[in-house]
Amino acid sequence: MSNPYPPINPAFSRMLHGGDYNPDQWQHMPEVLEEDMRLAKLAHVNTMTVGVFSWAALEPAEGRFEFGWLDETMDRLADNDMYAVLATPSGSRPFWLSQQYPEVLRVTPDRRRNLPGLRHNHCFTSPVYREKTTIINSLLAERYKDHPALLVWHVSNEYGGECHCELCQEAFRAWLRKRYNDDMDALNRAWWTSFWAHTYTDWSQIESPSPIGERFLHGLVIDWKRFVTDQTLDFMLHEMKPLREHTPDIPITNNFMGTYPGLNYWKMAEHLDAISWDAYPMWHQPDGNAEMGCATSYNHDLNRSLGGGKPFMLMECTPSNTNWHETCKLKRPGMHKLSAMQAVAHGSDTVQYFQWRKSRGSSEKLHGAVVDHVGHENNRVFREVADVGVTLEKLDDVVGTAVDAKVAIVYDWENSWAIGELQGLGKENRNYLQTTRRHYQRFWQRGIAVDIIDQSCDLTKYDLVITPMLYMLRENMAEKLRAFVEAGGTAVATYWTGIVNETDLCYLGGWPGDGLGELFGIWDEETDTLYDGERNAIVAEADNALGLIGSYETRELHALIHLKGAQALASYKSDFYAGRPAVTVNAFGKGAAYYIASRNDERFLDDFYTGLIATLNLPRAIDADLPRGVTASCRTDGRSDYVFVMNFNDHAVSMALNGSTYENMETGESIGAAIELEPFGVVMLKTDAKPTAGVDVQVPRDSQTRPTG
Numbered sequence: 001m002s003n004p005y006p007p008i009n010p011a012f013s014r015m016l017h018g019g020d021y022n023p024d025q026w027q028h029m030p031e032v033l034e035e036d037m038r039l040a041k042l043a044h045v046n047t048m049t050v051g052v053f054s055w056a057a058l059e060p061a062e063g064r065f066e067f068g069w070l071d072e073t074m075d076r077l078a079d080n081d082m083y084a085v086l087a088t089p090s091g092s093r094p095f096w097l098s099q100q101y102p103e104v105l106r107v108t109p110d111r112r113r114n115l116p117g118l119r120h121n122h123c124f125t126s127p128v129y130r131e132k133t134t135i136i137n138s139l140l141a142e143r144y145k146d147h148p149a150l151l152v153w154h155v156s157n158e159y160g161g162e163c164h165c166e167l168c169q170e171a172f173r174a175w176l177r178k179r180y181n182d183d184m185d186a187l188n189r190a191w192w193t194s195f196w197a198h199t200y201t202d203w204s205q206i207e208s209p210s211p212i213g214e215r216f217l218h219g220l221v222i223d224w225k226r227f228v229t230d231q232t233l234d235f236m237l238h239e240m241k242p243l244r245e246h247t248p249d250i251p252i253t254n255n256f257m258g259t260y261p262g263l264n265y266w267k268m269a270e271h272l273d274a275i276s277w278d279a280y281p282m283w284h285q286p287d288g289n290a291e292m293g294c295a296t297s298y299n300h301d302l303n304r305s306l307g308g309g310k311p312f313m314l315m316e317c318t319p320s321n322t323n324w325h326e327t328c329k330l331k332r333p334g335m336h337k338l339s340a341m342q343a344v345a346h347g348s349d350t351v352q353y354f355q356w357r358k359s360r361g362s363s364e365k366l367h368g369a370v371v372d373h374v375g376h377e378n379n380r381v382f383r384e385v386a387d388v389g390v391t392l393e394k395l396d397d398v399v400g401t402a403v404d405a406k407v408a409i410v411y412d413w414e415n416s417w418a419i420g421e422l423q424g425l426g427k428e429n430r431n432y433l434q435t436t437r438r439h440y441q442r443f444w445q446r447g448i449a450v451d452i453i454d455q456s457c458d459l460t461k462y463d464l465v466i467t468p469m470l471y472m473l474r475e476n477m478a479e480k481l482r483a484f485v486e487a488g489g490t491a492v493a494t495y496w497t498g499i500v501n502e503t504d505l506c507y508l509g510g511w512p513g514d515g516l517g518e519l520f521g522i523w524d525e526e527t528d529t530l531y532d533g534e535r536n537a538i539v540a541e542a543d544n545a546l547g548l549i550g551s552y553e554t555r556e557l558h559a560l561i562h563l564k565g566a567q568a569l570a571s572y573k574s575d576f577y578a579g580r581p582a583v584t585v586n587a588f589g590k591g592a593a594y595y596i597a598s599r600n601d602e603r604f605l606d607d608f609y610t611g612l613i614a615t616l617n618l619p620r621a622i623d624a625d626l627p628r629g630v631t632a633s634c635r636t637d638g639r640s641d642y643v644f645v646m647n648f649n650d651h652a653v654s655m656a657l658n659g660s661t662y663e664n665m666e667t668g669e670s671i672g673a674a675i676e677l678e679p680f681g682v683v684m685l686k687t688d689a690k691p692t693a694g695v696d697v698q699v700p701r702d703s704q705t706r707p708t709g
Contacts, residue, residue: 044389
């Protein structure tokens with residue numbers, strides 16, 4: 001029986017360990033390049049990411065190509081039993097290209113063209129830029145298609161940003177004409193342009209949102225953001241085309257940036273063979289690491305979910321510090337290994353760094369790296385990286401295994417855009433992303449696996465689906481949620497759900513709209529927004545189904561709802577809506593739908609989900625009570641479970657086990673009674689798979705409800 005998923009590239013079936021390598025910066029010091037290979041072996045590194053931002057070195061003048069240095073690099077990697085994650089260089093273009101073809105430079109929202117410089121300062125629509133990327137990418141693919149070092153293609157780097165040039169304006173208008181079937185009346189109705197007499201009468205009148213023009217038509221703003229995603233995707237596919245033609249068996253990835261707000265990664269993810277992302281948490285906050293650990297796990301789970309459950313790639317992290325955080329704090333001893341294994345625990349089959357060797361100059365010369373400016377291995381950071389490499393070499397069995405989640409939380413980019421644009425509630429207390437993470441934390445601290453999905457995903461594989469602040473309902477989402485609960489699933493929604501449709505028009509006939517009022521058995525009449533520092537409370541009803549007890553503090557947002565078939569579990573304590581329902585449950589078909597009408601304190605979320613977890617008997621990664629600041633995650637192949645127990649505290653923790661026997665994957669020791677975790681410690685355990693655990697490798701996306709871009 002094989003693992004649920006193949007390795008990222010079957011040519012190498014082990015954990016990948018390596019870093020962003022920039023030999024083009026060191027061509028004048030060949031002794032450094034030779035030393036890199038010696039140090040890489042000491043660090044137990046097996047891959048290098050090569051070619052990111054190397055366009056000027058590959059094509060120093062238009063049409064003059066110099067691949068010799070890259071040939072030597074690829075050969076040197078192969079000769080030392082290492083592999084290349086080979087990048088296309090489009091993330092930053094040479095100055096000659098900007099000088100000779102100014103159209104490739106971006107135009108800002110206030111309609112000014114940028115000067116050369118920076119990263120991603122290029123227009124995705126520009127025919128010239130597309131032609132030049134095709135040429136360089138084709139040459140790379142032709143030259144290295146049979147090279148033994150080529151393992152993965154890394155297309156561009158951290159796509160992002162937008163261009164407002166006239167080429168992009170015309171492309172946007174063409175995109176709108178297609179979206180609205182060339183019907184301007186349909187567009188005007190969808191955007192409600194009659195407000196302020198901003199009705200369009202010709203497609204040429206439409207401009208992208210601008211501080212010197214239209215920016216309050218929310219339908220325009222959201223459609224522009226959709227267009228930016230689609231145009232970025234179209235450019236990415238353009239970049240990938242020669243790679244697919246010349247190297248059809250080499251997987252392609254692009255490094256995402258967590259919950260970066262500028263792009264809807266779901267639309268890009270389905271075209272990539274592997275999802276990768278760049279993780280730079282701000283560890284060692286004054287209040288500890290549990291909150292940051294939870295937020296980082298959330299992002300790992302998001303990237304695993306973007307790939308349909310397949311293992312993802314941790315493409316970048318720092319082994320020590322960043323140079324662009326507000327406070328550039330060093331990782332304390334043990335934190336690097338903990339954070340590396342955290343990624344693996346949540347589904348990564350790689351641990352990769354920015355950067356391998358510190359640059360001597362420019363903006364990231366003080367960014368953390370495996371090899372410091374001192375240039376040797378006799379320092380703490382290098383030793384910790386080598387220790388991670390040794391550990392990864394013991395985790396071959398984990399490669400290709402799955403995280404079997406029965407809980408899903410919906411974080412939807414388009415919904416986030418819509419909440420960001422609305423004029424209502426409080427400007428500083430919308431906190432959509434933070435709200436989804438607060439719900440996620442209840443499962444993280446109990447070691448319960450969660451997928452982070454969007455509205456286009458399939459819901460049927462889950463027992464519990466949570467949709468915090470689902471303000472914008474995209475096409476078919478309400479129907480899918482109703483079908484999910486009717487078939488026996490459990491749904492949880494909150495205040496500010498089902499307010500607008502996907503063109504940002506408010507539902508008529510009562511909120512939540514599109515049939516969700518019937519699902520949750522309520523009518524949401526209006527929402528009260530409190531001032532900073534104002535508080536209310538909700539009081540649990542006697543003998544409620546989830547065991548809520550006493551009163552819970554509330555703040556910021558309070559939906560005033562009416563029961564339309566639901567049962568109240570708690571009610572408001574104060575203000576003119578005292579006694580009105582605040583937490584409800586509605587039986588619907590074979591399932592149940594819960595509604596949380598107010599933004600409540602942490603104790604409420606703990607009690608609410610404790611009751612719900614017990615009711616649904618949700619599986620945990622390990623049968624143990626996890627101390628505060630400790631979490632656990634499980635990967636499985638259906639035969640064995642691989643359990644990672646992680647201590648985000650700066651002090652040691654002892655944890656009793658409840659009867660199961662485990663093998664320590666690092667030492668081979670048998671563990672049965674208790675685990676001792678050092679400060680920032682991680683223990684990796686192997687045991688027989690739970691009899692009830694199933695490995696569902698179904699891609700959790702509904703291709704029938706999401707356009708392919």
